[in-house]
Amino acid sequence: MDDVAAWKQIEGWREDPSSVAILTDIDGTLAPIVPTPDLSEVPGELLGLLRELSGKYLLVAGISGRKTQDAFDLIGLDEVVYFGNHGFEILRDGEVEVIPDALPFLERVKELESRAKEELAPLGAFVEEKGITASIHYRNAPPEVGERCVAFVKAEGERLGLRITVGRGVVEARPPIRADKGTAVRALVEEYRPRKAMFLGDDTTDLDAFRELVALRKEGTLEEILRVGVRSDEGPPEIVAEADIVAEDVEGVGEVLRVLAR
Template identity: 40%
Template sequence: MGELFLHLDSQTKWIHEVLSQRPRGLFTDIDGTISRIAPTPEAAALLDGVAPLLRQAEATFDIVAAVTGRAARDAAALVGDDHILYIGNHGFELYQPELGKRVLAPAALPLVAALESVLDEIGPPLQERWPGLRVEPKGVTASIHLRATSDPATALEDVYRSVLEHVARASTGLRVTRGRMMVEIRPDLAVDKGTAVSEVIREHGLRSALYLGDDRTDLDAFRALRQLAEEGTCQGLSVAVQNDEAVEVAADADLVLPSIEDVPDFLRLLLT
């Protein structure tokens, strides 16, 4: 497990040392990190104080980015800041509202029809089996939300297995992963939060970066930061928001926040 963040002076010094090199970047997941997990995606809201902290970060960091499984425009609507970068759909989409620029991974586009077909085939029987299950198409990816079912943990295992078997049988070119009480379906390509963060770091020549996340898909970004540090490209710090639904994230982080309630204070520390 990564080092537990206890607001020690030695930890503060270490964080600032890692981020001392410019240009530098701040990358954060949204749901479960700067926004509490909500019953539905539409019900989510930023933690109190986070919005002004992100605006303040724009003056301290050379790149500020929200990295999420949400469609990028949905993420921008939730965060409400047109001046930062949005990496959506687990890395398949980049969106800069200020520039009106949105880019989708070209290799994913031919697989959209296959994704839609899978959702049409599996959605109705799964919803019948698990009332409260919600299918969320997001363009090049999709999420199946299970938090509102009668037994989310059991539903997660059952739905994950069912979708995995269906996708494998149909040879769709898609892959299936698990998140916090959700199943994700996306193109089976070498694209994820880690590849997207690496691309941004290399494109902007960042020399240091911090990534803040809470779920399994954030592990790709943690690993990408480690690789960039090992090759001498960019110093990195991976910070996990501890939770009971994705315990392996804390195990792979450099630093661990005890709960989501600690995130605003941690952001304030970064900006001092």
């Protein structure tokens, strides 16, 4: 679909807002990227638009890799639904729910956290309890403590049947099931039953959402989809290549939202 057709499609969606879901990434899409994530902010004008859209359209949802509560804090609107924590949790009406497939692993994640607090925290590691996932940070600890953290969490993860990933200064445990922005998009579409859905994103993890929209349209669950990609130096080229509409920055995302709200 070319750009002109995509904008026309948005105008068509305005005629029937109760059949439309607006799904969006937050950091880099609604909130400009800043040096430290704590300083991220969604501009006031976009918050106003999101509030207006959530009153008009079937669903407005923010989907983020951040902790679910952090996703809520960035937007702060009760009318919006939040999917966070790598697609494992959903927050609405003030309640956090773990997705059903992950729920059986909650106790095991908590067991790993409490074992890590006994064994690793005294060595200088920081155990971040994130609910259905756990992060053990060792960036500020000596290298041998980092090695000990990785070895310990890997062994415990294997014993408990959890997936372990090692990042920069952090080792994380999560349920061994697929959960990402694509599964979050599918869960929302299957629950709210829109006939049309859009996703707005800027980064690699957003491609899962773009591709799930395509799959949902192919199988007939959705009639129309729109992918809005935000161009940036750090984002992958596919975000622009696969998008129906390319926004040059957060202001460009605002333009899409303004047309929807008009």
